[in-house]
Amino acid sequence: MSVKDNKTFFLLVENFKEMEEWINVLSLKMQRLIENPQNHGLKNTKASSDNKRPLTFQQDNDMEIVDFEGEGEERKADEKTRLINEEVKQMVNQNICADCKNPFPEWFSLNLGVLICITCSGHHRGLSTDVSRVRSLTLDLQTMNTLRFLTSVINNEINYKVFEAKKSSVEKDRKKSSMKDFIKNKYEKRKFCQGIPSSSKKQDDLIKICIKAIEEDDLTKIYPIVCFGIVNTNHFFEYKTKGIKEKITLLHLAVSAGSKDIISLLMHNSADPSLKNSSGMSPEDLALIENKIEILE
Structure with a gap:
């Protein structure tokens, strides 16, 4: 997808349904801007002479969202997005990277539910997608289900109870290994887990x-x-x-x-x-x- 300022963005999705959702959101946005070019960037409420319905313009992270009064489902979706953004901001500000312990983790593993910093996210990408699928908290479209998953993993201290159960081994390995090797040992080799059922079980x-x-x-x-x-x-x-x-x-x-x-x-x-x-x-x-x-x- 090409945009102004000669920038090109590639959106990667997990499945066809998610792709359709993204296309619908982007198509709606482009349609709004084409229909109301004179209003692009405004942050007030005016009446439309064509349909006599008030329009609301608001600035949100350098993107203007135009909302018709009366479009309940759309307003509901916008409100959900706003709530998700607030939760994400809190999550980033109040937590640390699950691996290196640095503050303000802005990335996460979609299937593991652990928050990670940008440096450690690079090491996670070096693992197979069966082990860890990396996403950005602040850039990728999120759902309430994903936020609920991340919150529950954080609140239940899963990172420490499961991946770092052998505490002495964890600290020893963290000191002597590079972060890349530590992350591989932690998630791929599962060196610090204990009491995990064998995959050979029925x-x-x-x-x-x-x-x-x-x-x-x-x-x-x-x-x-x-x-x-x-x-x-x-x-x-x-x-x-x-x-x-x-x-x-x-x-x-x-x-x-x-x-x-x-x-x-x-x-x-x-x-x-x-x-x-x-x-x-x-x-x-x-x-x-x-x-x-x-x-x-």
Whole structure:
């Protein structure tokens, strides 16, 4: 995508749905600017002579957003974006890099949920995307689900409980190794983890551990099994609900239990919200029926 000042930006997305969302946002913005070129950059409210509806112009990070009064869904989306931006700003200001401990981390690992600084983000990019998928907190479009995931990982001190469980080994390695090697040892080789189930375990046994974690709403217990790819998050298993046995996935169970943190973990690690259980219901369907759709947003 080319813009003024001879700058070119390339937007990388995870899937087709995310690509469509970006295209819609950018198309709407361009359409607004074409329709109202004389108003570009204004920061007040005027009445349109064509449709007699008031327009609101506001400056936001050097981008002007034009909003029609009465467009409730659009205003709701703008408000959500504003809230997300505020949360991101707080997150950057109040936390430190999970690896080097420097302040103001502006990057994060999408699947691991750890905040990192720009230098360490470069080392994370050197890992395979199965291990860590790096995104920018301040530049990439965020969702409430992603913010919820990051917040839950921070609040549960996952970085220290899981990745740095062997504290003495961590400090020794941090002193003698380069940060690049330390990060590789920490996330790829998992040298400082302990008590992590083996990937050679049967899926059914791993699922039992995950079920117990969801029932107890224990993010710490399920986190390493899911984000290390030890368990298949879309594996179907039998589970008895209200006296009826059904074949479901972990995401079905987490939605029914209302485990927001675990739902976020699963969805950031390939859990499919459209898979249907043996009753023909997807996690999305369950969320709608139980009026919990916001936990999947």
